Amino acid sequence: MTTVIAVDLGGTNLRAALIDSADATILAHTAAPTPASGPSGDAITAAIIDRIETLLASAPGENATAIGVASAGPLDLDRGWVVNSPNIAFPVVAITGPLSERFDLPVALINDARAGVLGEWWAGAARGSDNVVYVTLSTGIGGGAVVNGRLLLGATGNAGEIGHIPVDTRYNLTCGCGYKGHWEAYASAKNLPGFFAAWRKEADVRDVAFDAGSTRAILEAVRKEDPVALAFMEALGQVNARGVSAVIVAYNPDIIVFDGPLARYHGDIVIRHMEPYIDRYLALPRLAVSELGGRSPLLGAAAYALEVCR
CATH class of the missing domain: 3.30.420.40 (ATPase, nucleotide binding domain)
Known part of the structure; x- marks a missing residue:
């Protein structure tokens, strides 16, 4: 062994x-x-x-x-x-x-x-595919790609920093890296409540029936079909779709596997509200949530x- x-x-x-x-x-x-x-x-x-x-x-x-x-x-x-x-x-x-x-x-x-x-390619949802993108929705947002059976690393090992794809200029939120408008600044588990606060201010939403400072509470309110949470989820879906659309045209994958705590617990609703807004310039790949826990x-x-x- x-x-x-x-x-x-x-x-x-x-x-x-x-x-x-x-x-x-x-x-x-x-x-x-x-x-x-x-x-x-x-x-x-x-x-x-x-x-x-x-x-x-x-x-x-x-x-x-x-x-x-x-x-x-x-x-x-x-x-x-x-x-x-x-x-x-x-x-x-x-x-x-x-x-x-x-x-x-x-x-x-x-x-x-x-x-x-690599983990998904070896033992997970991407077994059998040689064109795979992995997206982790966690404290931040990260990505990895296997293209034509080869792991992409880049000049310094940092190819796939997809959380820093620019997705917005409307709210212009500052990412943890210091730049503005990056995907991670809106849709990561850490930063999603900040996006909700910015959206709520612009939409002039005053009454909220859930903990607006908790990513989990916001997404659980979506499951319960809270009207405010559902309206916000449309804005989040558009932002996520911009990130995923960029991933698709960059890597042309057969499958995108979503992982990280946010995806594992709420991936179904994230994908459902994102998918209608994804560009169809290239064929939509299979969208899956990791089953590797x-x-x-x-x-x-x-x-x-x-x-x-x-």
Whole structure:
């Protein structure tokens, strides 16, 4: 059995798993909140090491051959760092050097959404397709693409930063990266309430029967057919459709797989309100919600490590 240690570093949660490469089985798993305070990014590096040590202690006798780390980006692959991520509390987090030194294993670093598309391609909804886009609707919005059977990485490993596609000039909301009008600033789980507030002000909506500061509450109100929530969902659907329309013409996929907490719990209504507004310049691909329960980036990190560390 060949096993790989996989790490998923997100803006909110840090997870690690031991994965059997033969059948993508997760043999052991551990998770903790991602550190958001401390003197430097070393706080996150230390937390990753702690998670891996906890993982290995829970599975004695398993000998991993490599470590794959999926992280929110941007990344500096030459240094093995996470740099200036809008969803991580520190400007620099060193990954590959400290982990390789501590565990004496090769370490591969990949953006979490690029890992996500590999996970879906290997063991999820995209099996059998060589043209896939993965969209994660989480703290931020990220993406990954496999085109003609090849993972797209780009010059610095950051190809697929689709959350920073410009989708709006009407509300002109500021993204966490500092620029305005980006998809992530409107439709991510973190920023959706801010978009609701801007829409509500322009629409002069005064009475709201749900918690307008909660993404979950807004989307649950949509399920209950609250008229205010439904009206907002049309605006959100148009914004999401602009992002997805750009993805379709850029990558021409057979399937787009949506993941992340927002997609897993509310993907059906997000897709339903978005689909009518998607451009049909190219054929509409299949739109699916991941069935891997949030494991796509972990599985993809393992697959990537197996490929680049052999």
